[in-house]
Amino acid sequence: MKFETATEKINTIINEVKKAIVGKDEVLKYVLSGILANGHILFEDLPGLGKTLMIRTFSQAMGLNFSRIQFTPDLLPADISGVSVFNMSSNQFEFREGPVFTNLLLADEINRATPKTQSALLEAMQERTVTVDGNSYKLDSPFIVLATQNPIEYEGTFTLPEAQLDRFLMKLNVGYPSKKDEIQIVKNRVERKKEEFDIDTVVSKQDILDLQFLVENIHVSDPIVEYVVSIVEKTRNHSQIAVGASPRGSLGLIQAAKAWALIQGRDFVNPQDIQDVLIPVLGHRVILRSGDIISGVTSETILTEIYHRIPAPRIQ
Numbered sequence: 023m024k025f026e027t028a029t030e031k032i033n034t035i036i037n038e039v040k041k042a043i044v045g046k047d048e049v050l051k052y053v054l055s056g057i058l059a060n061g062h063i064l065f066e067d068l069p070g071l072g073k074t075l076m077i078r079t080f081s082q083a084m085g086l087n088f089s090r091i092q093f094t095p096d097l098l099p100a101d102i103s104g105v106s107v108f109n110m111s112s113n114q115f116e117f118r119e120g121p122v123f124t125n126l127l128l129a130d131e132i133n134r135a136t137p138k139t140q141s142a143l144l145e146a147m148q149e150r151t152v153t154v155d156g157n158s159y160k161l162d163s164p165f166i167v168l169a170t171q172n173p174i175e176y177e178g179t180f181t182l183p184e185a186q187l188d189r190f191l192m193k194l195n196v197g198y199p200s201k202k203d204e205i206q207i208v209k210n211r212v213e214r215k216k217e218e219f220d221i222d223t224v225v226s227k228q229d230i231l232d233l234q235f236l237v238e239n240i241h242v243s244d245p246i247v248e249y250v251v252s253i254v255e256k257t258r259n260h261s262q263i264a265v266g267a268s269p270r271g272s273l274g275l276i277q278a279a280k281a282w283a284l285i286q287g288r289d290f291v292n293p294q295d296i297q298d299v300l301i302p303v304l305g306h307r308v309i310l311r312s313g314d315i316i317s318g319v320t321s322e323t324i325l326t327e328i329y330h331r332i333p334a335p336r337i338q
Contacts, residue, residue: 023232029287031233032058034224038083042219043076044210045203051285052194052302053080053168057126057230058237059281061191061274062147062167064132064182064306069172071196075219077128077168082221084230086125086164093135099142103152104159117154122146125162125227129169133179140186143167147189164230184265184309191274192299193306233284240280241290245335250275250296256328257308262319265309274303293334301325 023031032054039050053076056063065073074090081088091102104120121127122143132140146152150161169190171182187193199207211217250272258266279295286295305321 023229023236025236025289028233028236028284031225031229032285035080035083038222038224039076039079041221042079043072044207045199046072046076046196049194049196050076051282052192052299053077055278055281055285055299056192057084057164057166058233058284059191059277060164060166060234060237061277062169062189064187064190064193065168065170065195066173066193067170067195067197068174071198073170073196074128074130076196077126079219079221081126083224085223085226086230087162088126088128089121089124090128090130091121092130093132093139095134095136097135097139099139100154102139102142103146103154106155115155117157117159119159120152122152123159123161125164125166127165127167129167131171132169133171133182135180137180137183140180140182144186144189164227164234187306188268188270190306191278192302194302237277237281237284240283240288242276242280243290243335243337245337246279246291246293246296247276249293249332249335250279252332253296253300253329254304256332257304257325260324260328262311262324263308264311267304267307271304271307274307275299278303290337292337297329297334300329 035054036047036050040047043050053063057080067073078088091097100120102120102122104118104123106115106117108114109116129143146161146165147167150163150165152159152161254267254272254275257263260266275296276291278299279291282299283289283291283295301322304325308321308324310319310321310324
């Protein structure tokens with residue numbers, strides 16, 4: 023796929039999704055960059071802000087298969103991966119695929135399921151395979167998990183362990199719409215006279231795979247690599263951070279920045295791309311000291327302070 027064609031297709035996808043999602047252009051670009059970077063995304067936000075609608079709309083616009091799993095305490099690993107069933111006629115066990123066999127998987131309220139069930143997603147997220155009864159099954163490409171969790175209601179939930187949080191390339195929040203945007207949302211519903219949106223499939227699955235391949239070929243200079251590693255290394259010896267980001271954070275930062283650069287219409291990564299994706303990529307990978315959490319310090323403020331202290335390289 024040519025670079026000019028890629029830019030056109032990216033704009034077409036965003037414009038199609040904007041038919042359903044009003045006033046969240048930056049969030050849409052972050053979600054698309056996560057998909058093009060072949061990374062998983064965690065949404066931590068209140069209910070009713072359009073997360074499910076956004077993900078379903080992306081799948082429709084991109085011609086990708088979509089599955090949704092409502093995570094509850096009684097959800098079992100087999101409910102995600104699938105199960106082997108004995109076929110009386112063939113006298114053999116046959117594997118019946120679970121909802122994980124899709125392209126975009128919405129793991130709704132992921133922290134409501136038990137750790138055992140949450141861990142059933144780990145292999146799929148990391149290896150893109152599922153193992154059941156000793157047999158491994160390869161998942162279709164692309165395979166992206168987009169999970170949600172409620173940041174307010176923690177009763178009856180199971181906090182995601184750091185190892186699982188680290189599997190998510192980005193952590194995003196949608197946020198409330200502005201008054202102007204909410205008025206437009208309500209007016210659109212009145213004029214539409216139905217709940218559903220008419221979303222067209224504007225690109226194919228192969229187009230998405232081609233865009234992901236193009237992301238892999240975005241140029242990253244040595245000064246940019248050093249800039250990223252300097253930022254990540256600083257999280258490991260900061261006085262307010264108990265646990266800094268791992269090398270997976272450096273790799274994720276580069277990968278997300280490459281996708282972000284492509285969305286911005288460039289075939290190379292510059293320091294601004296790193297700064298733009300820094301908080302979504304690293305915000306959930308650092309653990310603050312308990313005293314700082316109590317005093318109201320956030321990972322966002324510390325990460326912002328870190329990249330302001332480290333000189334950005336000049337890219338010719």
